[in-house]
Amino acid sequence: MVRSPDLKAKFNFEHASVMLLDENPLSLNILLQVLTGFGAKHFTRCTDIAKAEDEITKTHFDLIIVDATGPSTTGTKFVSWLRRSGIEPNCYAPVLLTSGHTAQNSVLEARDCGAHFIIAKPLTPLIVLERIIWIAKEGRKFLESDTYVGPDRRFKNVGVPKELEGRRRDDTSIAVEEAEATSMEQGVIETNVQAQKVAQ
């Protein structure tokens, strides 16, 4: 889960190289002001996918923020392309997807394009910073398969849904099955598990 960062905690964003892709210059400006306030100095601003794809081949980015608003699906197309591009290290770069509104027929596309996080607009500086710090701290695993390339989408292990079979070798169902052996006697449990005082 994302937690609010400690307000006194320091972070250094000065040397981070950031790419911003947003077709709307107004929201691009808002994001630019937010990141400048955080101390970032190295930006590459793109308002179309062609420029963004070109820049990916030229600069190593530490963070990429992409807008996925509207019917054009430029943002999600770009992230999907980036993850499959094989252009290292950018193809593994942290990607934040922002969206003012996600159309009903684009929700799955946004989820599956390979972004680390989706942030709903209106953006507030604290929310954007929380997400950036969270991504920077976690170092999430990357997954590459025929159907998906991107950071592992499983944040917490809540088991495989009841009606489905697990897709991973280590997936186990949360449903409790019939016991294979007789239960332990309470006396045996108490002998093995000794309650201890815990320092407060």
Add this chain to the structure above:
Amino acid sequence: MTGVVRFHVPENRLGKLIRSAGGKAVEQAVKDASKGIDSLRGDFLSELSEILAKAEVLSAAVKGADDQGGTDALYGLISASIGVPSACGMTSLDEMLVSLADLIDHFKTHGIWDHQAITIHLSAFRLLLNSESARDSEGAKAILVGLHKVSERFRRTPPAAIST
């Protein structure tokens, strides 16, 4: 699953960078970012007036549910504007834009179009943008409740039963 699935942990360059010496405290960074957004306020107010004028023209030009180009253009304009009013402190205007984007998306998804519902939203846009009293908490709340009722009418009624 038939294909090969590969897991690996890429180098976390962003993590190394933000932990390096120097930088800012979170509190200061958030303050500086808010100050930066405030500096845009004047420009954004005139931009919002232009967006409203464009939306009214686009809305009037939509020929009906089949006009995909027209509905896409209006949806694109409205959804792309979400977040701009909040940068000017007009959160109620952002809520109105979300409501309108939801409504247009619903119309597009179900192949319907109701010009009056769109016009009501655009009138609310004009009121919230130009009247400070309408933007106060009570005035804005009443407007947003009204818009919510308009949108709900379409969500509850099966598309076939709505006359367009």
